Amino acid sequence: MYFAYDPLTAELRETMLEFMNDHVYPAEKVFAEQLAQLDDKWAWDSVPIIGELRAEARWRGLWNLFLPGEEGAGLTNLQYAAVAEISGRSHLAPAAMNCAAPDTGNMEVLSLFGSGQQREKWLEPLLEGEIRSAFAMTEPDVASSDATNIGTRIERDGDEYVINGRKWWITGAMNPNAKIFVVMGKTDPSAQRHRQQSMILVERDTPGFEIHRAMHVLGYDDHDHGGHAELSFTDVRIPVENLIADEGDGFAIAQARLGPGRIHHCMRSIGVAERALALLCARADERVAFGKPLSEQGVVRDWIAESRVRIEQLRLLVLKTAWLMDTVGNKGAHTEIQAIKIATPATVQWILDKAIQVFGAGGLSQDFPLAAAYASIRSLRFADGPDEVHKSTLARTELRNQRAAR
Template sequence: MFEYTERTKQLQEKLLRFMDDYIYPNEKVFKEQHAALDDPWDNPPILEELKTKAKEQGLWNLFLPDSEYGAGLSNFEYAPLCEIMGRSSIAPEVFNCAAPDTGNMEILARYGTEEQKERWLKPLLAGEIRSCFGMTEPEVASSDATNIQTSIRREGDEYVINGRKWWSSGAMDKRCKLAIVMGKTDPNAELHKQQSQILVPLDTPGVTIERHLKVFGYDHAPHGHAEVTYDNVRVPVTNVLLGEGRGFEIAQGRLGPGRIHHCMRLIGVAERALEAACERVSERVAFGKPLAAQGAVRQDLARSRIEIEQARLLTLKAAYMMDTVGNKVARREIAMIKVVAPNMACNVIDRAIQVHGALGVCQDSFLAAAYAKARTLRLADGPDEVHRETIAKLELKPYRRDK
């Protein structure tokens, strides 16, 4: 049985109180303030007010295992805290624990030079700016990162970047100042040594946000997802991360913890959906008896509870293995949770929508937006099929006859 550390338990209590006192009561305020803004990519004032309160209570940058910059928590210690934050769409940013900034800050903390940390990591840690990650491209199957076509070519003391990215989450936000872009510096190198990652300020000439991409009709403002072109964009050679040919390596290091975060947030929103379903069926009557007394409804509630517990235990196991034996040894478990958690959340939220009826699919409930987000995570950070292939390959490895 997993046992959380005392520090984790204390932070859980603080987070739960903060959610009850500040997050849930202000979800509606956030929506109202955002609707009143002239520019949808501006920041509702309530968000900064909540961030200030979170900082004051020491609930800030909890995701970073580096004690110099973050809370110094392990993946296993942070996982249950991430679950709590996942219960609300506005919570992760309030605690400065929102994607893609978390992954980008991890990259900068782990691989950045002192100059890069000073310019970009510090303001990100302070919550003063936001960032995006440019990996996915519209013209290639980006689930295979070796397909990426964006060119990063060195000319003297500069790199020249040309390419088109999309689903650069966060790039629409007016506070987004930095893109970490993945592209090819040497198409003739070994397959996994062709790619590099480079820091690109979004105000650099040649960077153009072409359009905003919606998710099942949701704009996810003020965060948003963008299609971005890089047309002869020039940045200093000092902007490269870790060195040429290290991009694939950096991406693998970034995605491991990120998948834990995504999965725990999905478990959090699934828990909230199940709670909403239980409340709904306890108060609604149909065909002469409460919905809670209907056999089919009770079966669905049971299925949801079972699936949530399975997903949580598997995710905690993956987090524990990452801490104890490393990401490489835990890659099967990481792949498994990335398949299990989004599918589980889609199932649980869908059942909650069903018992809510018309309310479940409109803006008066969080369920429809939560479902749209959960469904996208069957694609983000690699589609189900890629992760299943990884699992199958590792499962079959001991039976190979050509070894």
């Protein structure tokens, strides 16, 4: 087995580390100051420092790295994993590189399934970073962990579709620059269970489409990346050409979207863990309690050692998953995608918890990034499918494989 990075990946990592050290980390304080001066706090990507970071990222070739093929940078999942991990160390880096969710998933959907008109009208400005987008699937009235429960109706009426329904936890929707929404709903409730759903594109200012409120995550409104909103659709009329692919393709499109999305979250989360461990170690060296630095306390050393071991385990599992996605496809890597989705948020949450403990009360405050990171990582145990669903499916696969082996 070969564990070294290939030459291109090694070069990109060095470029990325330099970009983070020279530009992204110093920009975090500037970003907070500029955002505080905005009249509309949700328009976070209009602050000057974001534009400067994007220009710098494009100049360095760190743009649309998530997307394979000619429209993106042409990287494999394995190559992108190493760079995405580093980007996860700061909440500014993915946006600066045009590699932030939910835009990444929406661009992948339009690239794979969009019509020529849809790609020209929406994909091209998304790839250029001119607009943002949102993905509207989760609903308040059903258990959205089962996507077949989705109740929003998308009904054909001549040369239009009429949409009625409610959505919530729609990430990025509060940002006024989120000009297009990928909406999942049911076109035929009488069809086979996984053929009832479709996806359609809805422009932000369409009559009948209303954004009601921002949702908070453990008290954070996440306005620094567009928030999460509750939406409603009341007799929203959309041209038929806004349907993505064909009626009944929505569930399959969602699954195609979620595979890369899940591993991208895991890649970036390892970066969160690395930064948390770095902060933990620095704080432990600085603080003295009971006559010696915290870094000499046995329990703290245990946390540091455990954190390093868990990060290395996660990284290997994520890299293996990325390699499988490249070699046997997303379907062939399904078990590993589920495994990393189960392991990563819980493990990173544990590391963040220990970092917060070392920081004491400061770790709970807005003065350090740990509390906000904890809230974000905790939400990943729901996003793209809750732990319990992934564990149930993974266990079913394992039981089937073990029975076959017997």
